[in-house]
Amino acid sequence: MIANRANTPALFPRIFPLLVVVGVLVFVFTVYTNSGSSKYLDRVSSRLKYPINGTGFSKQLIDYDLHDYNVKTYKGYVNMYELNEKVFKLYGYEIEKPTLPVPTLRMINEPTCELVFSEWLRVSQEPQPKNPPKYIPSGESDAFLLFGYAAVESWYMNDKNSYFGEKPKNWDKLSEMITWPKEKLAEIAYVTESVSVYNAMASHRLDGMSGVVIGSAEKILTVEYNRLTIQEEFRDRMSSILPVDFVQNWHTYADKFDFAASFSSIEHSGLGRYGDPMDPIGDLREMLKIKCILKKGGLLFLGFPLGTDAIQYNVHRIYGPIRLAMMFYGFEWLSTFSGGLENAFDLNSQRLHSNVKFGMHQYTMVLKKL
Structure with missing residues (x-):
């Protein structure tokens, strides 16, 4: 039997109000969700950037897709x-x-050196917990983990005022140590990996130059959280300073040094392990500070774990191509040295990622300030 179309109520007019309501709800939900997501990203991102100085702008790439x-x-x-x-x-x-x-x-918005050091000082004065947090603080995961592009696993250590924690050592043996071959020096820490620093410096002579050591040549200044006792005979060539004192007097050291060296130090910055302030860009701040105190063309000998981007929280970061790109800003990457080879080698993608996830290499890279 065929229904009489003239007497059948039109379906669309009956459901049209419902469609309008559903459509409005979907629209409102979409706007709310996108707005919430956008506000969240803006909030997290704002903590990772320096205050705008009015000169920053985004530049469109024309030559590359x-x-x-x-x-x-x-x-x-x-x-x-x-x-x-x-x-x-x-x-x-x-x-x-x-x-x-x-x-x-x-x-996009490069900070002045004044701002770099004042921001570091501001962060260092923020209240900190009695013990290093065992987990990445709530709401901070994206900031610490490259917005989801860095892996994470738990590996916790508390070296804040710890009797068994890592502390400076052997500073009272400098006169003896300068006579040691590099193989014996390597036995102090990291074995073969630490020889990479020796090989890098042997290939880039530093005779008559002044330098700064971060974390641990004519004159050497060591920036270290612990007070160092340096042998009397070396005090005319070597000195140390606490990070906060270094920052407060940064003008004294601006554009001063011919080279800087840091091995197994910066990767810890901002993770709280040593009682330092929790800061997702603590390592990036250190690189900008180094850039400020090096002369133009000055060299940075830099060693930390390399692999695929990750954090083994709270022990250290592992640097892959994403975070390395930000760490290298303002520098030219000249060469890379291992402990097993006296000459530089090509650290390509295959070698950088040759280990499994959370696997790593510890090489020394030589960077030149642009």
Whole structure:
């Protein structure tokens, strides 16, 4: 039987009000969700950037399509366009050139040295817990973990005022140690890996130069959280200073040093293990400080764990191409040295990621301030 269409109520007019209501609800929900997500990213991102000085602007890449360049992460390969939008810009950087294995970045709003040191001092004065937190603070995961592009696993140590924690040692044996061969020096810490510093400095002669050691040549200044006792005969060439005193007197050291050296130090900055302030960009702050105190063309000998981007919280960071790109800002990467080879080698993507997740190498990279 065929129904009489003329007497059948029209379906669309009956459900039209319902469709309107549903449509409005979907629209409101979408706007609310996107707005909430945007506000969250803005809130987290604002903590990772320096205050705007009025000169920052984003620059459009014309010569490159970032979709064509991929970087390895623990999630797999990710194109540089995605990383540029979802990581680098949120930290205040952007890709200037899609180099491999590490992209070349620029800072959208580069801070002055005055701001770099004042911000470090501000963060250092924030209240800190009695013991280093065992977990990344609530709401801070994205800031610490590259917005989801760095892996994380738990490995906790408390070296804040710990009797068994790592402390400076052997400073009372300098006169003896300078006679040791590099193999014996390597036995003090990191064995073969620490020889990479020796090999790097042997290839880039430092005769007559002044330098600064972060964390642990004619004159050497060591920036160290613990007070050091230096043998009398070396005090005309070697001295130490606490980080807070160094920052408060930074003008004294601006553009002063021919070279800087840091091995197994900066990767800990901001993770709280040593009682330092929790700071997701603590290591990036250290690099900007070093940039401020080096002369133009000055060298930085830099060693820390290398692999695929990750944090073994709270022990250290492992540096892959994403975080390395931000660490290298303002420097030219000249060469890389291992402890097993006297000459530099090519640290390509395959070698950088040759270990499993959370696996790492500890090499010394030589950077030149631009």
